Amino acid sequence: MVVGTSVQRVDGVAKVTGKARYTDDFTMPGMRVAKYLRSTIAHGRVSSIDTSQAKALPGVDGVFTFEDVPKRIYATAGHPYSLDPHHMDITDRYLLTDHVRYMGDEIAIVVAVSDLIATKALSLIDVEYEPYQPLVEAKDALAKDAVEIHKGTGNVVKAHSFVAGGDLDAVRKECDQLLEGQYKTQIVQHCHLENHTAYAYMDDLERIVIVSSTQIPHIARRIVAEALEIDTGLIRVIKPTIGGGFGNKQDVILEPMVAFLTKKLDGIPVRLKLDREEGMVGTRVRHPFDVKVQIGLDQEGTVKLIHFDALSNTGAYASHGHSIVSAGAAKTHYMYPRAVYSCTAKTIYSNIPAAGAMRAYGSPQMTFAIECAMEEAARTLGMDSAEFRLRNGARAGDKSQITKKPIMTCGLLDSIKKGKDLIGWDKKRALWPKEQTGEVRNGLGVAIFSYGSGTYPVCVEPASARLILNQDGSAHLQVGATEIGQGSDTAFAQMAAESLGFSFSKIHVVSCQDTDVTPFDTGSYASRQTYVTGQAVMRTAEQLKAKILHHASIISGLEATLITISGDNIVISESPEIVVMSVQDVAIDAYYNKERGGQITAEATYKARNNPHVFGCTFVDLSVDIPLCRVKINEIYNIHDSGIIINPLMAEGQVHGGMAMGIGAALFEELMVDPDSGKIYNNNLLDYKVPTIMDIPDLGAAFVEPNEPTHPYGSKSLGEPPIISPAPAIRNAILDATGVAINELPMSPKTIFKYFKNAGLI
């Protein structure tokens, strides 16, 4: 068995020894450096720009402004192409703009022989602006006389509305209680270790090669082709090792520009690399939400309806803005699927950095709102918070109100029970005093989540894999899916080894994607790869296995149906201890026998048409130091139903990472905007408070493992979900400890101070 064991990551040694090569580790003779000129105002127009001095600076190869770029508007969201005209991504960007929409907007770019000369050249460009009033908040952007940030939009990207599972007004009348709450989430940033970086060159007169730190090489190729009006086949995107993305590299940010620059400069290699300060405003952030929730309950404590009214701020450009709220709403609906579920939502433009995809894509915001509201519901009814969720949470056999399909596997209730045991819920509830006094008070909290395993049926879910048998009996595995640190390459190798009967070390994963040779897959997002790509890997492995057995049968004269592969050998199916020959023997014969065989390869492509949901919860025990307005987490557990776990140690690591990120968003992180100017105060890692190792408590991860029938190895998603439920669980524990309901994020000391002061606690 390889699946289900904690084999070592295929890229582990290379990464910890510094051998793994990232985009910035590659260089080429004559490579140039590009740097953006970013706007110093948040909203307005460039009234004049003079680049003559910059162009005259020795060492400058070119200065390009909005006047020089193609008059072609394009979309940057890294979604698969949609055949449905109503599902197309929003085209609202040019490569460079004279219409400034956030402080840091890209109005010109310099290419020079060195970083320093490029920086000097930027300082020589004279820009004059016609400034407009910055529209930072929803009330500004939606004001009647507000300037349109994008023409014809009224500053609304999209409005959604749906009701699932019944008649909202009718159910409302049946409810014994209706509770309402309003919850706000902040702007956070991904803070992946490796900043955005890409370079491009031409290797003939037409073809452009782009090397980029991207989660989505195949999608990037299409978007570059669209942005520059070049045939897709002339664009080649290479993705080397990548230092994290968390969704920020599911957006096509630098690739069209480097392609444009190399083309303008006769194919010389040009690198465009953002520094941290630039990246924190000039890439993407998480959408801040303002959500009103209404919960309808009957006397027994059954949730009858959940209604949202959500406002999401996408900032200067749509990016993923048109799909974040609806994705968040659809995925969270599975938490309480027996209730009528209704959502009205509006996503607006404003003059702040553009929000895009970020780990769990709208679900953390929606889940914070729902799970805060559910806590109020449980407390209003006088019910135990965990018991309330056990009563109302999803069960296998429940039907999705949206897709009308049954939930086949659901470990939610088992997760809650397991979490209660791990944290000692009942024992602490019994032991702890009902009313706490004193400066430091303890609290217990719980929150649940649900999430998908891909984007079907909203988007197409294609995956492809290729296996090539080597002379030594090992195999190379190529996938279009991207390893971005989450461990997918290792999971694919495990699946391939399992299906082939090979030992794990005999599978070599080609970790680099190159769109000229890598089979098609849309890439890493939506926690899709283990689930979706895994099925392509399994199909490819079965094909390869059949071909190996076919050739072994030719060599040995045994019927192919009598033999199989086990432990890297061809064995008799019924008596696996009888070894016919090694896989290596088959390979050598296939490659070099003059009369028969050939290279043994297999390739399969697959489109997933299921989207099983995952479930789980966070349990937390914390202390609140009231005078210092500070939370200390004593114990915290995430319990996940992700189906059968492919690699327990990596899964635990994935959960730890997500929990740490969730704790960061709960207690520490916020990108802060000056409401008057639209300036971001803290676009650096000193002032943007990503928690350090000192701030993260010991993290507990546990799993319940129902066998998902739609996946060959029983697996469901795990990538994004661990980030979703820590924040509401922590908020609910603070409420438990202090009686104060904090309804906004982050629950940093500054926020807590405001709430405690209002509550008269300090």
Next chain:
Amino acid sequence: MFDFNSYHKAKSVDEAIALLSQNPEAIPLAGGTDVLVRLHGHNKNYRHLVDIHDVAELKKVTMESDGTIVIGSGMTFTGLAHSPVVCENIPVLNEGGSSIGGPQVRNVATVGGNICNGAPSGDSASPLLVLNATVELKGPDGIRRLPLYDFYQGPGQVDRKAGEIMTCLRVAADDYRGWSAHYYKYAMRGAMDIATIGCGAACKVVDGKIAGLRLGFVVAGPTPLRCWRTEEKTIGMQADEELIDIVKNSVLGDLRPRDSWRAAKDFREQIIKTLAERVLREAIKRNIRNTEME
């Protein structure tokens, strides 16, 4: 790539003084944890550097015969944490020093740099203020000494004259013998952060009464500050809860916390009052325990 125009490496204090005197625009570069950040941001005021990083005479801690502790300005915070003289006599300096940055920063950042950059938030400032430290400077006109409190002139401004190098910080025996102290850094996270409020307290309790009490705060005003009026009030008082109440309710009168996007004034005031109480209580506890042990 950094945009600097001149770089000289000094091997001695005198050479550093000569180099600084020849180039009035030059900035001393010690650990580099501030200066390199400025260079990274292409700051025009940092284009001439005199590197004093390897000046050996600045990198030692000694005790003079009268018990005065002399801390070389080139001591790194890791160096201070490993200095027996500091650990045994003025451990509060390490409570401040070890809260700076992370291990990599502390391996190179120097105490002289932390003071000379004039930051209102310097974590070594509060411990050194409650130790009544004196600054020693050497320049073209010779050596001069002044109290650390007077060395601070405003945010980012210290009384270091052209051509001068801060050679050491001096703590007299009377300012630490018989005293106990504590420093607490309140920041938004547990490492790699600037203090939101830093509070240091030193006290000397004799027969249950306050014989001396000093409070030093960072980020509670334009420079690191002492709480002179509060300190004065407490002399001769019983070291009890009433004293702590008085201090808690009086410290704000000595301080000038401000509103900024990093933290609001009323929030800082809440933390100042809470820290004054808790840090002083700990310092008194330590002093009583230390006295009993003797």
